[in-house]
Amino acid sequence: MNGQIEAALAVLPNYLSQHVVLSVAALVLGLLISFPLAIATVRRPALQTPVLTVASLIQTIPGLAMLALFYPVLLALSAVTTQAFGLKIPALGFLPSLAALTLYAVLPILRNTVAGLTGIEPTIREAARGVGMTQRQRLLQVEIPLAAPVIMAGVRTSAVWTIGAATLATPVGQTSLGNYIFSGLQTENWVFVLFGCVAAAALALIVDLMLALVERGVANRDRRKIISGLAVLLVGTFAAVSPLWSGQKAAYVVGAKNFSEQYILAELMAQRLRAQGARVALQEGLGSAIAFRALSSGDIDAYVDYTGTLWTNVMGRKDTPPRDVMLAELTQWMSRERGVTVLGPLGFENAYVLALRKSRAEELGIRSIDDLARQASGLALGADIEFLDRPEWAALREAYGLRFRQQNAYNPTFMYRALTNGTVDVISAFSSDGRIAADNLVVLDDPRHAVPNYDAVILLAPKRANDAILRQALRPLVGAIRVEAMRAANYAVDRDDDKRGPAQAAEELGRAIGVSP
Template structure:
């Protein structure tokens, strides 16, 4: 079997069990809310329109946006915000089909029941719900397929799922990981849909045997799928657990792997929350939902401290450390030794032909150039500072995934990109980094931050991670990134590059 595939399958039991738990939790609670609500609106008709409108409106919100909105609303990342968003998404098909199923029951049968002296509740339980059950179950099938698919998007809010394969695979161009995640999610959706379909047939045929077999198969699936989580929960392991965060690009995955490796070697249990959004990761550290992660001094300076000046590397670093300590109780930061700054980049041959070597040189060409940037850049303070200091006005701004920017500029689909200075694709694609002569971009020293939640084990965690201080230079980090993004190596192997080069 392919080695890359074997490496990805090692994660499958954990990712699948967590995905299944999140899916089942959302469906059970969603159905538990939707069925009584649907029954209520069939009794109180004035509520039917508003309830269906609200449920339909929730479906119009992009799923990733709804998941992201749950984080600031709940002030939490992980299972809870993901579960609540998925519950909301599960409700519409169940409510709509339950209302439709009850409304379509033959009025003559209802009149016959009344003639036999049945109360409204007896009519509901003995006549309407049994006859509506095939339609209701069809709605549950729809909700199930929706929720299984949308659960893959819960990764950026800190809920581990099969989406971890997809997000990390897309960022590192590891399409084996992407395929494993897609196939696993699709298989789970098809299996659950098939079992519920059998229940639907059993309900329409009034077959208790068929319903029993389908129910047994469903319980067996849940027991097998959730067993890795159950086993880990019952394991007698009293070692402290350190939760390591990572944002959603290659360098972050490599550094998280390096950090977790050191912690595990020192006897800690570790858990990784990866593919987190920038603000999600920082807020999670402050709230104690992760224990440590790597961020960059310029990101904290510009985005969280709201500073627009650029006093230089050391003042920014000292200012960030002071602010973290005084405002958020983050006492310990480890400067890793390299800087991954935002920068503008062009194809070297084209830049040489046009005489462009600095961002100043772009001024006369910008009106004819297309600028490609990652999802965050054009909404960040750095972009406003860049346009303010240089007066640049590009022909078009194109937002794209960071993994696509480099190939886009290499093939002239865009003229300039907002690159990351330690990205391994810069030398591989023969790109030129343009000098920021006016200091629009602040320094971006890589900082390993240890949050206040880790205070109980702070001295031991510091002992383990302190040797990483000032030992990874730009070239070494760029080499590790290139191993993944250009050479197709694994994250684990890239982390080993750092260890082998004496950074262990």
């Protein structure tokens, strides 16, 4: 427990500073958009309903979906600007997160500003006109001061929403307090999950309290409260972001998808690079599609992917050739079509497999997916979040005619729990997961070879194809990791007792395979 707390505290300055920068930038942009828009709708009442309707519709889009949607948009825009002007727009991390959170920040400010301005008594406006005030003078000296308490309430709501939603930025490559939550959920590090929730809630509470002080100062025309609240917010912001000023920019960025094995391998690669004297940053918790796009566009420099995923999702292939043929064709295609270098396989496979508890498999007499298909209509399937939308699942359904009574998608951690407690009967497990042996699971044979090979391979970005430091650091990992060693490392992170963090598990894995830095 103490080790987990120390690990959480060690990364807090980085997570907090980037979370604050993102939240402040989104809130400021939200203010700059909302105020002029609100004033325009008050001046032209015909605009009010359509503008507020659009803002409300944006708010109904799930936060994670909004963040994910901006990534391909910015990627396409970057391709256009790079070709036309030689200007590459970073599509991963800060910009898609900022764009999405800015839209989320607009509605509360816009709605409250409109409500505050339209709620002013008409006689007050008439009196202001009567003393000869211009429209600008009426707005700045009469209307905004009277509406300020209502407007500030909207700003407070927007600030709290923005700080909370910023925790969802992790899957698109933006470091935030959400890194605690996403990595903690996957590795069953509940200290990290709690730490991330408490830190985000505390930040939102402090900001809300200071904005409430400003709101009371505006309502009572008390400059001391206004200045005090703004001063605390300003000083706190500078203190929170100060770690970013002192840090040096990383020379290499290593990516990782959103499960334990990826965290461990990314840490191992980073440790190897640091041993070469390189500065390294990690972009963790990425979705499969985002990870590959980020690599091919140069937003990350290296990461581990799997041949079956690349074969089906990136190349769009549906056949399942032998392992050597697949790797050779994949290597050539990646280099020719995307400029991506396949440095080589790590030596183990992490394939999608269907698994049952051993007792349940024996009870039902199920040993293969053919056996499973005959009884699937009475069974429940639990899958990881991606699996049910992947080509592999479509291939399994087509090859075996699988039709389950119920299908549920889970975070991988909860998927395994659902199987062990009997909520589901079958799961889409991962062949290198240590929990297969620990939970006494049976992996079903795939006699029709519907699922391709999933050899773990190191990929290098186009700009790093001939990078000597990167190749020297990562080449010793090629062919060095047996599946037993990877299972042990995965289980060290995933188990409940004597749990390791990904960095510690990576160190132990490096020593086990003889490639310690």
